[in-house]
Amino acid sequence: MADFDLGASFIPALYKPAALLPIAKHREALLYLIETSPVTIVVGQTGSGKSTQIPQFLEQAGWCADGKIIGVTQPRRVAATTVAMRVAEEVGCEVGKEALVDPLLSRYSVVMVDEAHERSISSDILLGLLKKVRRKRPELRIIISSATLQAEDFRDFFSESNEEAPRDDKDAAKVASIISLEGRTYPIDILYLEQPAEDYLEKAVSTVFDIHANEPKGDILVFLTGRDEIEKAVQAVAERSAQLPPGSDSLLPLPMYAGLSTEQQNYIFEETTENFRKVIFSTNISEASVTIDGIVYVVDSGFVKLRAYNPQTGIESLTATPVSKASAAQRSGRAGRTKPGKCYRLYTDEAYQALPDANVPEIQRSNLAPFVLQLKALGIDNVLRFDFITPPPAELMVRALELLYSLGALDEYSKLTKPLGLRMAELAVEPMMSKTLLSAPSFGCLSEILTIAAMTSVGGTIWIQHDGEKKKTESAKRKFSTEEGDHLTLLNVYQAFVTNGRKEARFCHENMLNFKAMSRAVSIRAQLKRSLERFGVVVDESLASGSTSSTAAGSASINKAEQIRRCLTSGYFAHAARMQPDGSFKNVSGTTVLHAHPSSIMFNRKADWVIFHEVMETGDKTYIRDITKVEKNWLLEYAPDFYKTST
DNA sequence: GAGCACTGC
Structure with a gap:
């Protein structure tokens, strides 16, 4: 070899990209286009300075007058916060506000969708919303930054109309223009x-x-x-x-x-x-x-x-x-x-x-339940007719609608329920977890479910996965483990972190925990708590017990553990499985063989019925992660309709 | 016996 x-x-190969002029040289041409054209598509390399420079040009040209603001969105939040902060510092404009609160985006004079060619679900949905908003607010200016290959897709999207007669080419050119700002x-x-x-x-x-x-x-x-x-x-x-x-x-x-x-x-x-x-x-x-x-x-x-x-x-x-x-x-x-x-x-x-020109957009290969819920909350009832730049397959939409109905977020006419569905839409976790959170007060375990919601949303990054230190991580994990499964284990980890490790890097180091991930869980929990308090839900932290493990003494905490498991069942009944004699699991309809993921406490342990947070197929096996033991009759109790129809 | 990336304020 x-x-x-x-x-x-x-x-x-023959291809060689040309070295072109830096972005500042294009300033006048760019501002002229934005002034005269409702939609401007800016083509240029990632990192060419578009996302920081364009908002400054706009501010200098007076687009922030009368208290109006310039919005910049990006698919990757790390970059977005940096950019937003820099722009805010440099031009004194506020950036970033949810369409949920202000559907016509009336505070914005300009909205820029950065890196739109990456086709994240959120930028795809924003493009559809902006197209809709533009009809009601023709003065709104839209800027889309894109790689060269996809620029025409965006121009065609904004130029075509769902409702009116087809425009001729001259009109289409007036709606959206493309400008190239290649960096060096x-x-x-x-x-x-x-x-x-x-x-x-x-x-x-x-x-x-x-x-x-x-x-x-x-x-x-x-x-x-x-x-x-x-x-x-x-x-x-x-x-x-x-x-x-x-x-x-x-x-x-x-x-x-x-x-x-x-x-x-x-x-x-x-x-x-x-x-x-x-x-x-x-x-x-x-x-x-x-x-x-x-x-x-x-x-x-x-x-x-x-x-x-x-x-x-x-x-x-x-x-x-x-x-x-x-x-x-x-x-x-x-x-x-x-x-x-x-x-x-x-x-x-x-x-x-033979390679495809671009990746299949995320919206065509994802669970759409969270986004359908958001669209409904924005007042878009007929999600099947929403103007997507590329519509998702109908089955994806139907499955999302079915799940949201079974959770009670939508009624039989597919309308958002109030307050449940509306509140679920406003919580920054996926629908099964937002349902769990909203039913937690009635189980008397809201504080604990808040923690579990925050911990599951940071995902598998809680534990340090250093090569060669697997054993160390395993034994650290065992210290927090509970008989009931992963959710209560996560709760124990979090509680130990906030009492011992929050300001002490050594705690994380000794317990093989990722400090960054744990800190993220703390801030997500705080954010979820604020959302709930906005709805008028009281979060009583004094009820939170020090440890909810079944190894802890006292029947009160055992009872609390059961309430938490019942509460989880009320949101995750669709993610239920039963252990088979060989140790694998089968889903409710008995059609799919599932395996406990090796990172789970339930890996190699006995159980009967369980609910799980997540299911994923990798290689030739389908794994479930974040697993908790439940009782069969709880499933029937909290989701009678769901279990009547599926068995 | 093992998860690409991203976010949530």
Whole structure:
């Protein structure tokens, strides 16, 4: 496998992006377009300064007069808060307000949808809303930032009308215009494999060594699909580095994925000494969310893990999928930020040609229940006729409506119920959990459910997953575990954190907890609590017990534990399963075999009926996560209609 | 025996 000869395995492509003018040069043209055209589509590279500079141009041009504000939305909140803060600092405008409170967005003179080409559900829905608002508020200005390939989709969307007669081309041009604001980039050589790789992980590692042996200085960024692959690749490079010829520069392999702690992530930004070449093995996090300086070489496996949702079974899956052409372009662009670069694609030119232009929009492959609820709360009753830029499959809509009806958020006419449905829409957790929260006062366990809701929404990032320290994490977890399952375990972890570890980094370190994730749970809990108090719900924290584990003495806490399990059942009855003699589970209709996820307390433990927070198919198994034991008769008690129809 | 990314104020 020692094919160090790059020329033999890669062939160059013809494509070279042109180096164009920076954004400030386009200022006048841009402001003229925004003034004269209701919708302006701004095309330019990620990081070209669009999201910070355009709001400033607008403010200077008087778009903030009369107390009006400029809104900037982004699919990735980390970036959004940074941008919003910078804009607020620099131009003195307030940014960010929910459409839920002000459906006509009347305080805004301009709304900018940033990175709209990423097609997140929220930006897709915002585009549909903006199109609707524009009919009632023709003076509103809409700016959409997009990658080049998708610009025309947005123009066509805003130019076409659902209700009126088709416009001619001249009219369409008046509604939406496209302007290109390419930033300065350096040329990137793109190289393809001559033959498909049998094992892209092995090929990625050998390509890294090829680059190291044959190419001038510059760090390497390798795109892989997940943690497992990344850790394997890092290890392979570390091992094989020993065989590098004496006197040659060293390779410094580093992992990058969202599950790492901040500290571990920060290694990739540190400067290396003269004789080192950094090689970063990363998930898609480095495609757009994280920018690393000094990258000259990109190695693209051609794969990404993508979520999908099966509307028939209601099961999400996470599988490695070939990237889109748009993704491949974005990845290669990471090489040319500071000087000319090279991108090695671990697939053939033919394989590239066969890739889809763009990813399937999120709205066509997700559980839509949370978004249907939001649309209903915005007064959009006929969600099936909402003007989506690409409509989701009807089955996805139907499944979302059915779930919301079974939870009592919608009535038999599919209208939002009040107050239940409306309140559920305003809580920032998914519908099954918002239902659980809203029924918690009647079970006398609101404080505990608030905590559980916050803990489940930060997901699997609570525990440190350091390679080689798995045992340590397992034993730390056992200290908090309860007989009843994962939800009560999460409650114990949280309670220990707020009493012992909130200001003490050592507590998290000793218990293998991720401080950032735990702090996020604290702030989510506070936010949920504020929402509930806005509805007039009283949250009595004095009732919260120190420990709700069944190992704790006293019948009061055992009773509390049962109330919590009953309450969870009232929201999660649709996520019920029964353990089979072989230890696996079957869902209510008996159609799907489910397995307790190895991270669950219920992994390898006995149970009868359980409810679970989440179900996901990865590889060839379907896993349930965050599992709690319940009684069969509770299911019948809290969801009689649901169980009558499904059995 | 194991989860891509993102957010929630």
